[in-house]
Amino acid sequence: MKLVDSIKKDFNTVTWVLIPVAIAINVVMGEIVVLLKLPIYLDSIGTVLVAAVCGPWAGALTGALSNTIWGLLIDPNALPWWPVALFIGFVAGWCAKFGLFKNWWKVVITGFLVALTAAIASTPIAVYIYGGITASGSSFITAYLLQTGQGLIPAVFSTNFLVEPVDKISTSLLAFAIIQGLSTRFLARFPRPENVEIEQGATRNQLFYAIGIVVVLVLIAAFILTRILTQ
Amino acid sequence: MRERLSFYVKRESFLHNLNPLTKLVLALGLTLIGFLSPWYWTPLAIIFFIIAPLSFVGKVQRDFLNAAFRLILPATGFLFIMQALFQPVGKTELFSIWFLHVTRESLAYAFENATRIFAMVSSFTIFLLTTHPSELMSDLTHRGLPSQFAYVIISTIQIIPQMQAKAQTIIAAQRSRGLDTESSLFKRAGALVPLVSPLVFGSLVEVEERAIAIEARGFTSRHTKTSLREIPDSSFDKALRWILLLLVVAIIAVKIWLS
């Protein structure tokens, strides 16, 4: 019963109204980014937003529905990736639940964990549905790695791992910026306003922390990648 | 930009009158058969001998062809080229560009993959062309899907075009103030904030009032919900769904038996 209660807690009427808006934010963000020709997707800002203020289950539902509706009605290539979006929402929600959505440098960690999840979750889909080469530009990297003699799964995972962190950390930071722009009174309507209570502290210190974290994460990422590629 | 995000074309046809769930099962079933079949020609057969005739049965052949050529073909064509170039399988090299080798095998692989995706997308297109979203959601709610899902899906379909229209307006306004989508990466990234914040905050502040509005209409009522629409479900529909299920099982059996 504990699981059912945890799921139920995520969904009040405001959640149900927020989810369609969040999905629309995902879609429109994705389109604006293409228009501005930015080398990033930002198409899960809405999902992360829901995950942070409503919880992991609501985030997972938003992600899954987002890609399904997007895939069926706008771009068929989005459809197979719905499990990835689902996990993005789910993990972002858990990060927020564990207090990783309360200041800038913690949000960077959330972004990194979400990126890791996305990289892991997209690998089997890319491999089994597309044989590793998808309709995305990043497949150029995969192709290159494959030609250099890498195995299929390491090549796909490394590609995802190269692409995802920048995108998902930016996504999480933007979602955090949006939440900061909303009033406490408004946030109190959502099921989990305590997830996003901003921690007080010197902004400059936080910036240094954030930079520090990014450097450490990049080092970890480089280490993991070299391990995968030199196997 | 389309006013409504829906493929639905209102016609009076056999396909339109089928139960929405039957059509959904049909689309899912054809997709699965296309992906699971051990024979490379199956997706092609599905496209030419099932989906194309169905588009005539549903009197949506023109809309289907339109979608197939303008939406599905470019997407799958791009995938075909990517895979033909980048797939490292096979040894029978046909030609090579830079470090990329196009082989007979990679071509075959790309072809099979692209036709599968084509079959999948086109079977869902037929489904969407002949099924009104409200009908589908009413039927699924009637079968036990929580009514909040119906709300979320229909609401999303209606909100996306509204947001796209707002985005267009904002982009036009920012352009007239000198936003340049061709300038440097740094400038373009900087342009993101003025473009996006009115859109995002504008739509978020509405959330509270809209929640109040649907609460005032009994959204959280514990009564068993009823439906204005009556969605017929004939014995033919039921039979068809069983046949499709059996076909999927059969194709899985064949795949296991052949491997």
Place this chain on the structure above:
Amino acid sequence: MAIVNLKGVTYKYPLTETPALSNINLKINEGEFVAVIGPNGAGKSTLCYTLAGFVPHFFKGDLQGSVEVAGVETKTSTLSDWVLNVGLAFQNPFNQISGAKYTVYEEIAFGLENLGIPRGEMKERVDQALTLTGIRDLADRSPYSLSGGQQQRVALTSILVMQPKVLVLDEPTSQMDPIGTREVFGVIRSLAERGMTVIMAEHKVEWVAQFADRVIALYEGKLMMDGRPGDVLTSERLVGKGYGISRYTSAAREASRRGLWPRNRELPVTLDEAVMGFGGFPLPRGEGQGVRGKGRK
């Protein structure tokens, strides 16, 4: 006879110190049309939300005293049951569209679907409601394709179809152009004529004077005046506090200072009353103008 009964109602929103409503005592009889006026921040919307059960069920916060409608207290009820007692329509017509429906007809049926009304009865009630508010010709349109005034009439119909005992309207025309305002007040007039219990927050006092049996003036969360529209809307006490005051009232007040308005004659609120007064004509049947008094006991 009182269908609405507020006793010592004091309410604070979460995270706030000053009460949005303080010590409100109010009894409203069945069939009364009560207008609530007040400057911005006087507590008009909060009062509406309190009557409709959103305070405390949706907004949480601290509610003291008791709010009773038809003998039931809000605190002991749930929001979803409360919709049968009190129906609420508010300012922004666009935000009142559920988004879950494609046509006006379906939109109006949405509430009845949620309440589990059988299909046959549902169609009957939707048809009746469409006739009542005169929007039958919009039935097959998309709610999003309508003008503000049309959308607000759809919102009103969607609430009326649920047959609440009391109707609460929070500035239903504040975002309308003059045409929309006239359309919406047309519907409200017909409700007043049918003897529905209505509580309407509104600052367009010239319209209020035409419908209301009684006017309540709120100021900083407190009930400042409660009485006949003619008395409250023309009161000196409203001047300079940010209340909406009819330009006819202001003109006549100035005129009476200069001795140009008939002595012992009530100040006018509507154009008609002003014309009659300046022209020195007697009021037809003593007092009533508009729909006041019609269709009631």
